[in-house]
Amino acid sequence: MTSVLSDTALIFGRYARQSLRSKVQMLFGVLMPLLYLLFFGPLLTKLPLASEGSSWQVLVPGLLLQLALFGASFCGFAILLEKQYGVVERMRVTPVSRLALLLGRVLRDTVLLTFQAGLLVLVALVMGLRAPLGGILIGFAFVAATAVALSSLSYALALKVSSPQEFGPVVNAATMPTMLLSGLMLPMALAPGWLDVLSRFMPLRHLVDGVRAAYVGDYTGTPVLYGALTAAGLAAVAAAVCTRAFRRAAA
């Protein structure tokens, strides 16, 4: 157990240093949501999106989960590159904990995405977002949970496929509909009945609804509860899938 922890710290350090070396890349992930914030947000300020609070309190939670969704889903690309360099096998012949090889990476991704979420919220505050601190922290927690779950799944997929050409299309096919169907851009409350029903099957819908509720100070209602349950469920599924994939591929 202690070796899992120290190995995880070692792997985390390796990839955290890699992120720190490429500062452009660190900011690149936050670019897309930032563009939405700057060029899409102002369009919404006069629209009656929210029954409570301002449009920023609806848009920013969506952008946070968009950041987590896209940022985490593509994490697996790094493992595909490392497979080609032979780094994955080189690590697998060492006694390092197999679990740590995954956890160290996922931890780095989660820290990085939460940091980017922080940047996004800072810019949003400058642009006019007002939200209670508790709500903002709940937002970061949901971003972190999404990052853990989706980056783990992304690594599991990357271990299974043999080339980036196989990986990219699968991830694209999963992320784009997820973004649209989860109501990340505009709340699903605006949707016609059938779309609203369909979107309830998307886990991210419940996370974003939870963060939106938290952003207007409603911490104890069903949205935050459902969001938390969904986050826990996602993490459990991801852990199960990953452990299996890692046992198979990296025994």
Place this chain on the structure above:
Amino acid sequence: MQFFSGSVFLSGMAVITASGLTRTFTAHRGTVEAVRGIDLAVGHGEILGLLGPNGAGKTTTLRMLTTLLAPTGGSATVAGCDLVRDPAGVRRATGYVAQSGGVDPNISVREELVTQGRLYRLPKARAAARAGELAHDLGLEGLLDRPCAALSGGQRRRLDIAMGLLHRPAVLFLDEPTTGLDPGSRAALWELVRRLRADFGTTVVLTTHHLDEADALADRLVVVDNGVVAAEGTPRALKTAYAGSPDASLQDAFLAITGRGPAPADTTPVAV
């Protein structure tokens, strides 16, 4: 035919044993029987040369013995640990230099070496010290703070070798370690391998396409062809048996065993 295989290497002290080791790959189109039942017994401190044409199954055999690939048949032990039952024990005792290396081009030579040491659970200071020693032994001083991408082909290969040695493994697997090395670096590697054996009793299994290297360095040779052991013995015994005289060339013996010349190395040598 029975060959003398060195009286100190009794099977009772074998560091590596394999019996009927088999690996079949199932691909979309048909199956490939890469290794079809290999038996091995490698003694403590022995330097074993694994020879064979391209595609003979050498790399697949090493990948099984280093736990990267599960055998589809047979069994093997390395340093007393069973491949399947105690892979962690095998990993602790072995170092592996893969045919195509395994460093990240964007990371510095020093960081890769130190990380590798720590993956083998060396304390940080010890890993750093070992990185320095190995950089000295393999002529990499002065390159430690460069990214791996900035190394020449030969320097990169020497780094690959250093990466397998950080924890002073009891058993060392080298897959075509000298492919791509210039003659000077090649001679230096032979020296290093001999010194590891002399100083630490390291057991070494290496594959090579350089028959002069196999002749000069290995105590014993195993020639693999089509996934099975085609011949085995000391270089001298193989030359005598297959080329007619202990003074014949190993090349002639190899030709007689496999029915064809040694395959050229997979990559052409590069300047260092």
